[in-house]
Amino acid sequence: MTDWLISIEGTSTGHSVALILALLAAFLHAVFGALQKGRHDPWLTRGAIDGSYCLMAAPFALFVVPWPEPHMWVIFGAAWVIHCVYKFLQAAAYTKGAYTVVYPVVRGTGPLFTVIGAYLIFNETFSGLQWMGVAVLMAGIFGLALYNMIYLESERDTLNIAMALAVVTGLFVALYTTLDAYGIRATTNPFTFLAWFFMIDGFLFPIIAYRRWHRMADAPAVWPLMQRGIFGGFVAFLSFGSIMMATRLDKVGEAAILRETSTVFAALIGWLVLKETVGPRRVALMALIAAGAVIVEFGG
Structure with missing residues (x-):
């Protein structure tokens, strides 16, 4: 498998595989976000997920x-710091705002800066049609986020801080996407990067989650939380692993853009699973997101 993946880097086959991986990552990333925003405290859920994938990755690493x-x-150290800051910001944003408000802003801020980073670091360029x-x-x-800001009433008092946190979180999405792409290309075996990344990345948040759980007056039961964490660990492997591999096989910027179709999946999950309202205007905006991704893919 490793030899085959390395052999298709930069080829038409690699481009096709990267496309599939990026879209898979989009769907799974939306699932991952919904898991963290679900019925448990976002900090506890993140700790359970991180602890699960840390333990699962350790034997492989x-x-x-x-x-x-x-x-x-050095790359692992920098990635650990950036991902930790990202996770602090993400959990704080989910604490303050609704999933369908926070998630589009986070994912919308990231692609532009990732494309710029890919140009500066990997010399990637986009055609006029792709731009x-x-x-x-x-x-x-951003239209989806603006719509949510205008019509969402239940969290109006915390909406501004939620939006600010979401924008800063999006900047860190761009940072970790670019650095992870650099890291997975800097090692001979891409699975070395993936296994060690997940083991190292999953170390801190279980400690933070345990301290938070221990201080709660009405702490949730451990086993249901761990069930969510184990499931989330597998989703993280597939989601983050897919996008990292896609950035090795093909252009970082294109993979990052395609991954942001996760906003469409997120809106559907918010509607179907989290019971958040999704009306015809949101459907039209989601169609716009999908159309933009198609233009990027076929405009190169």
């Missing part, structure tokens, strides 16, 4: 994949 090259430790697709996609995402 220590005993299965080749060990990282010496230069990878039009980026504009269409971002118009749909």
